[in-house]
Amino acid sequence: MALPRKMLNDGELSKPGEDETYYDFDLFVIGAGSGGVRASRFSANFGAKVGICELPFHPISSEVIGGVGGTCVIRGCVPKKILVYGASFGGELEDARNYGWELSEKVDFNWKKLLEKKTDEINRLNGIYKRLLSNAGVKLFEGEGKIVGPNEVEVTQLDGTKLSYSAKHILIATGGRAQRPNIPGQELAITSDEALSLEDLPKRAVVLGGGYIAVEFASIWRGMGATVDLIFRKELPLRGFDDEMRAVVARNLEGRGVNLHPRTHLTDLIKTEDGIKAVTDHGEELMADVVLFATGRTPNTKRLNLEAVGVELDEIGAVKVDENSRTNIPSIWAVGDVTNRLNLTPVALMEGTCFAKSVFGGENSKPDYNHIPCAVFSIPPLSVVGLSEEQAIEQAQGDILVFTSTFNPLKNTISGRQEKSVMKLIVDAETDKVLGASMCGPDAPEIMQGIAVALKCGATKAQFDSTVGIHPSAAEEFVTMRSVSRRIAADAKPRTNL
Numbered sequence: 001m002a003l004p005r006k007m008l009n010d011g012e013l014s015k016p017g018e019d020e021t022y023y024d025f026d027l028f029v030i031g032a033g034s035g036g037v038r039a040s041r042f043s044a045n046f047g048a049k050v051g052i053c054e055l056p057f058h059p060i061s062s063e064v065i066g067g068v069g070g071t072c073v074i075r076g077c078v079p080k081k082i083l084v085y086g087a088s089f090g091g092e093l094e095d096a097r098n099y100g101w102e103l104s105e106k107v108d109f110n111w112k113k114l115l116e117k118k119t120d121e122i123n124r125l126n127g128i129y130k131r132l133l134s135n136a137g138v139k140l141f142e143g144e145g146k147i148v149g150p151n152e153v154e155v156t157q158l159d160g161t162k163l164s165y166s167a168k169h170i171l172i173a174t175g176g177r178a179q180r181p182n183i184p185g186q187e188l189a190i191t192s193d194e195a196l197s198l199e200d201l202p203k204r205a206v207v208l209g210g211g212y213i214a215v216e217f218a219s220i221w222r223g224m225g226a227t228v229d230l231i232f233r234k235e236l237p238l239r240g241f242d243d244e245m246r247a248v249v250a251r252n253l254e255g256r257g258v259n260l261h262p263r264t265h266l267t268d269l270i271k272t273e274d275g276i277k278a279v280t281d282h283g284e285e286l287m288a289d290v291v292l293f294a295t296g297r298t299p300n301t302k303r304l305n306l307e308a309v310g311v312e313l314d315e316i317g318a319v320k321v322d323e324n325s326r327t328n329i330p331s332i333w334a335v336g337d338v339t340n341r342l343n344l345t346p347v348a349l350m351e352g353t354c355f356a357k358s359v360f361g362g363e364n365s366k367p368d369y370n371h372i373p374c375a376v377f378s379i380p381p382l383s384v385v386g387l388s389e390e391q392a393i394e395q396a397q398g399d400i401l402v403f404t405s406t407f408n409p410l411k412n413t414i415s416g417r418q419e420k421s422v423m424k425l426i427v428d429a430e431t432d433k434v435l436g437a438s439m440c441g442p443d444a445p446e447i448m449q450g451i452a453v454a455l456k457c458g459a460t461k462a463q464f465d466s467t468v469g470i471h472p473s474a475a476e477e478f479v480t481m482r483s484v485s486r487r488i489a490a491d492a493k494p495r496t497n498l
């Protein structure tokens, strides 16, 4: 087949017809999650002959189970967001009373029904992803992929038969899996995979960790009426986010009834007649129906046979790549969580797109990690883009201006909910450029996506101020923050991380 100009192994662009070696595929992708599907579809659209392999589908992953769509679609972002929607109705129903809704009869929540609907949707999406691949002309193999040479892959199918193919380029897009801390009784705990598919809604949940998943599941289960204890090692959850916003999230979690255990370690899990006893280093004994470990994820590289071909890994087992997503073996590339760069679905999509453009589209395209917005889907959510106050203090050359707005959302004035929304802008005092924005409150991710465009365009505070607001909305606060909350001088010391 004739391919457009593409990058050769040494990084030079080839001339059409220059490369005479025959391969079964121009590209073979291992892993059909967000990054792998994007890279294979776009490469095929550029004219490449593409094969992709993925493990059989199941909501709970293992070394030998996965599914087309990957973590985000099957056991991550999508089912999580469905559960967040489900949990949010609890608060909405409470808020509805002061708006005149007479909810005199007992309101029941049917977990099994929601779970069934969620599973239907995941199955539907799995089918859509398969169709996306076949419509693009990508050949899908169900089975476990291994790399057996710089240009050779082997797929072990469900019945044990092995298929071998040669490929000019191999892309590793196998994502990551939840990791479990080594605590006595750790086998009694579940990870987010199982948490998204529990048969029964727990009445009492203990969540270990202070990251995205921990905070999101604490919100989900609490919103559905469970007693939730959230155990984390730092003073505040969500290390790495703006400290002030972390405190807001902690306050909101507590306000909604989550029991926070900061500066706490889980030391033991013990099975009892009454459930699981979770023991902490403060001597607390918390009884739970479910204990969730939300303590980070590790890259899926163990069974890829990478040592045989000499692909370099970092200390946690992530595939090391250059800014074009290429490994130390010129024909082997990697995108998404398996590279542990910024583990977010839209980032894997960006990396997959850049890979396809560079290798098959004749354009040297590199992922741009600046101004990537993200959201923690706690209830209410936190969303940020750009620098936190702490990062700005560390990185900025000159003074920093911090603008904050804490307000009672209009809806709460009637509902009576005691929960403030908080917004924040970090501005470079000299250039007036907005360096970072954060919001914790209803609709924060929906609002932040637009703010991210502004920051990507290099918007100044003056431009924010000259933008007319949408009234009445929470979003308009971002263009009406007139007074500086504080100015941080260039020589101010970085604050310690809480």
Ligand code: NDP
Residues within 6 Å of the ligand: 181, 182, 208, 209, 210, 211, 212, 213, 214, 216, 232, 233, 234, 238, 239, 294, 295, 296, 297, 342, 343, 344, 374, 375, 376, 377
């Ligand atoms: P995170 O990296 O966000 O957080 C891990 C948490 O686990 C931290 O609070 C960390 O504590 C704690 N931890 C780690 N090891 C231990 C241990 N041995 N004992 C106790 N606590 C421990 O991981 P998650 O699992 O929450 O999420 C994984 C990734 O998935 C995230 O990095 C994110 O990229 C992605 N994700 C994104 C979402 C989104 O975009 N909304 C939603 C869910 C996941 P400490 O801070 O003290 O180190």
